[in-house]
Amino acid sequence: MASPTSLPSPPGLADLLGQGPVSLFVDFDGTLVGIAPTPDAITVPTDLNLRLHSLRDRLAGRLALVSGRSLDDLQSHLGTLEIARAGSHGASRFRADGSRLGQAPRGLPDDAVAELRSFAETHGLLYEQKSHGGALHFRSRPESSEAAIDHAKAVALRHGLELTSGKSVAELVRPGANKGAALEAFMGIEPFSGSTPVFIGDDVTDEHGMAAAIEFSGFGIAVGERPSKAARYHLEDVAAVHNWLDL
Structure with missing residues (x-):
């Protein structure tokens, strides 16, 4: 790299x-x-x-x-x-x-959105809903980055989604x-x-x-x-x- x-x-x-x-x-x-x-x-x-x-x-x-x-x-x-x-x-x-x-594009399943929102509320993070997916933002809480990414990975696995990790954000999208x-x-x-x-x-x-x-x-x-x-x-x-x- x-x-x-x-x-x-x-x-x-x-x-x-x-x-x-x-x-x-x-x-x-x-x-x-x-x-x-x-x-x-x-x-x-x-x-x-x-x-x-x-x-x-x-x-x-x-x-x-x-x-x-x-x-x-x-x-x-x-x-x-x-x-x-x-x-x-x-x-x-x-x-x-x-x-x-x-x-x-299609949005995320309702159950996946609920899981991401609940995690964001519990950890004081920003959840951003998008037409194609959803994103957990942790720029204001960098100490929560590892937990946020791990949670997003688990949600992605349960619902057949893809995880896209960027700068202080973990985002879930539909495959492709x-x-x-x-x-x-x-x-x-x-x-x-x-x-x-x-x-x-x-x-x-x-x-x-x-x-x-x-x-x-x-x-x-x-x-x-x-x-x-x-x-x-x-x-x-x-x-x-x-x-x-x-x-």
């Missing part, structure tokens, strides 16, 4: 575009905006929406936002998007024109809800097909996306200090991502 400090910086985006069509798949939290104590506490630049649409045009439409958030949540922070996007860890996918790509599957779906349609995919993300949940990019002869860019198995390059922080994207 490569540490970020051992990975080189990526070649410039203009240089990559000079070699042929490139598709960018970009995470949101920790990549385009800084991590906050709670999901609703993030700070989003007021002109980020405009800058992302300009980047979309520069890429001839080959830009997709791929987030763990639901798309409604994502758009509540960014405004209306006419950009390809995948929310709910890639399970809910839309083309830039607003048409759905694939099936809508991951960012790699989203990249694969987009790469099968225009304008993405035939291009070189680049996946940019800061968290373990982005590893699937980077691995999928490699399958299409592309690569991943890790953001921040988390070690990465799949990334080829590294960017230091959100500011470095904005600089590289020329946002």
